[in-house]
Amino acid sequence: MSATAPMPESHRLINYKAENGIAWMEMNDPPANTYTYDMMRELDEAILDARMDESVHVIILRGAGEKFFSAGANIKMLASVMPEFKYYFCLHANETLSRLEHTPKLVIAALNGHTVGGGLEIALAADIRLARRDAGKIGLPEVALGVLPGTGGTQRLSRLIGKSRAIEMMAMGRTFSFEEAEEMGLVNQVLDRADFFEQVKDYAGQFLPPQKAARAVGRIKRAVCSGLEMPLTEGLALERELQFDLFKSEDAHEGLTAYVEKRTPKFKAK
Numbered sequence: 001m002s003a004t005a006p007m008p009e010s011h012r013l014i015n016y017k018a019e020n021g022i023a024w025m026e027m028n029d030p031p032a033n034t035y036t037y038d039m040m041r042e043l044d045e046a047i048l049d050a051r052m053d054e055s056v057h058v059i060i061l062r063g064a065g066e067k068f069f070s071a072g073a074n075i076k077m078l079a080s081v082m083p084e085f086k087y088y089f090c091l092h093a094n095e096t097l098s099r100l101e102h103t104p105k106l107v108i109a110a111l112n113g114h115t116v117g118g119g120l121e122i123a124l125a126a127d128i129r130l131a132r133r134d135a136g137k138i139g140l141p142e143v144a145l146g147v148l149p150g151t152g153g154t155q156r157l158s159r160l161i162g163k164s165r166a167i168e169m170m171a172m173g174r175t176f177s178f179e180e181a182e183e184m185g186l187v188n189q190v191l192d193r194a195d196f197f198e199q200v201k202d203y204a205g206q207f208l209p210p211q212k213a214a215r216a217v218g219r220i221k222r223a224v225c226s227g228l229e230m231p232l233t234e235g236l237a238l239e240r241e242l243q244f245d246l247f248k249s250e251d252a253h254e255g256l257t258a259y260v261e262k263r264t265p266k267f268k269a270k
Helices: 037-052 075-079 083-102 118-124 153-161 163-172 178-183 196-205 214-227 232-247 250-260
Strands: 014-019 022-027 058-063 068-070 106-111 114-116 128-132 137-139 175-177 189-191
Touching: 014 037, 022 037, 022 196, 037 083, 058 068, 058 118, 058 196, 068 106, 068 118, 083 118, 083 214, 106 118, 106 196, 106 214, 114 118, 118 153, 128 178, 128 196, 153 163, 175 178, 178 189, 189 196, 214 232, 214 250, 232 250
Parallel strands: 022 058, 058 106, 068 114, 106 128, 114 137, 128 189
Antiparallel strands: 014 022, 137 175
């Protein structure tokens, strides 16, 4: 199936497919792809499937349809339940996104449409964000509802773009273009509208074997994500531990040998 073609629609809220080293996860509740407890449960299952699948090296998140990556949590659902359920819903969503963030495989959020509220919080848990040009707005407007971005938004956004800019952005509740988001470092790249998902797939391909040592990529991610939560000395110790693990891998032997022999390495993710 082409990356540009819609994924098969079904009763599932997360469509999942894994092929050619890439796991595609599609939030499937168009037009806005708002998430509920059930969608988060399915996303959690998909993350675990991709993590345990040794043939998967890159995860790509996308939204169904043309208009939205995701508009975040289903507001009608939240408005209809007790505060205690709202709290546990946010807790479960946070656990799911933390699992995604700490999965030792590269995660790319393909922002094919509006990415606001909890939708941006999902994208912030990814490692790289690629956006479709002129496809929508991005931002965390939760303050307009009298609440804060409660699925990791206050923490991940400030770590990504800095404290002052993050506070201003969330307190104003402003949404803005993907191009402006790229300028502030919130989005890595803005890609052309035509064949957007094919471009995302090609971008992801550069991190796959045999061109790239996928285990090294995964451990770079783990060193950064876990290390940022530690004091520097502990982060350096984690880095050394992960490096020692890589030194024992077939890919490290191949990479070092290929360098000495002045040839292009052929990695196997082993």
